[in-house]
Every structure is written in C-alpha cells, then in structure tokens.
Amino acid sequence: MSFDASQYVKSKWLHGSDLPLGQVVTLTIKEATEHTFDDGSTRPVIRFYELDQSLALNKTQTASLIGLFGTNAGDWIAQRVELMATPSNYAGKPTVLIRRAAATGPTINGQPVVTQP
Numbered sequence: 001m002s003f004d005a006s007q008y009v010k011s012k013w014l015h016g017s018d019l020p021l022g023q024v025v026t027l028t029i030k031e032a033t034e035h036t037f038d039d040g041s042t043r044p045v046i047r048f049y050e051l052d053q054s055l056a057l058n059k060t061q062t063a064s065l066i067g068l069f070g071t072n073a074g075d076w077i078a079q080r081v082e083l084m085a086t087p088s089n090y091a092g093k094p095t096v097l098i099r100r101a102a103a104t105g106p107t108i109n110g111q112p113v114v115t116q117p
Contacts (some may be wrong), residue, residue, distance in 0.1 A: 014053040016094030025050065026082050026101045032073035044073060055083075055096065064098045068115035 010018075017024055027048040035045045035056060044057045046065075057065070069076045080101035088095040 010053070012053060014051065014055040014083075014096065016085040016088070016096045017115060018053065018079045019080050019094070019096065021085050021087070021094060024082045024084050029081060046076065058095075061098050062095065068098075068100045070081050070108060 026051050029046050030049045031047040033045050033047075034042050035054075036042045037056075040097055042061055045054050046057065047054045055061070065073075065076055065081075068081075082099050082101045084097045084099075085094040086097045
C-alpha cells in the first residue's frame with residue numbers, strides 16, 4: 001500500500017518552506033482572525049479557500065495587507081493575493097511575501113466574487 005506520508009508532518013501554519021521558492025501562488029482570503037499563541041502573543045491570521053494551512057502574519061505581512069486593503073481586516077475577505085517564498089536573512093529560512101493578485105474573474109463593485117471550491 002502506498003500513500004503520501006507528508007500529510008502527517010505538515011504544520012497547520014503556512015511557512016515559506018511550504019511554498020516553492022521564487023514561484024508565485026495565488027490564493028483567496030477566506031477569513032482574517034486573531035490567534036493567541038502558547039507564549040501569550042497575539043497575531044493576525046489569515047485562512048485561504050485553497051489551502052488547509054493558515055498564515056500567521058508578521059508585522060511586514062500585516063503592513064502589506066493594510067497597504068493593499070485597509071486596516072479593517074474584514075475588508076481582506078475574498079481578496080486575491082499572491083504569496084511567494086523569498087530568501088530571508090532572518091533565521092536563514094524562507095519568508096512569505098504578500099502582494100495583490102492581478103484581477104481575474106467576475107467582480108461586484110470592484111471586489112472579487114468568490115465561490116467556495
């Protein structure tokens with residue numbers, strides 16, 4: 001019997017190492033919440049329609065989303081973003097770069113129409 005064992009080691013959190021280095025992945029934001037971690041810190045978290053993993057945002061990623069869509073995290077819902085793993089000097093691990101995805105598909109009042117997959 002053969003199966004993909006990687007599902008047993010995948011974190012619930014999306015990391016740069018989960019993305020192909022230097023390649024763009026386009027995703028749709030499903031939910032934006034706050035999460036309190038075991039160390040007591042609270043960070044914004046976004047979930048995507050296309051992935052099971054969530055992205056806990058760092059300050060740079062949060063600032064990118066604020067710059068793109070505003071300070072109200074509710075306005076981030078249904079927005080298409082491009083994620084890309086980029087080399088980082090921080091701890092020597094790839095980090096996730098966030099930018100606005102090119103507009104594709106139907107929109108209502110300039111906002112993407114998202115149908116659940």
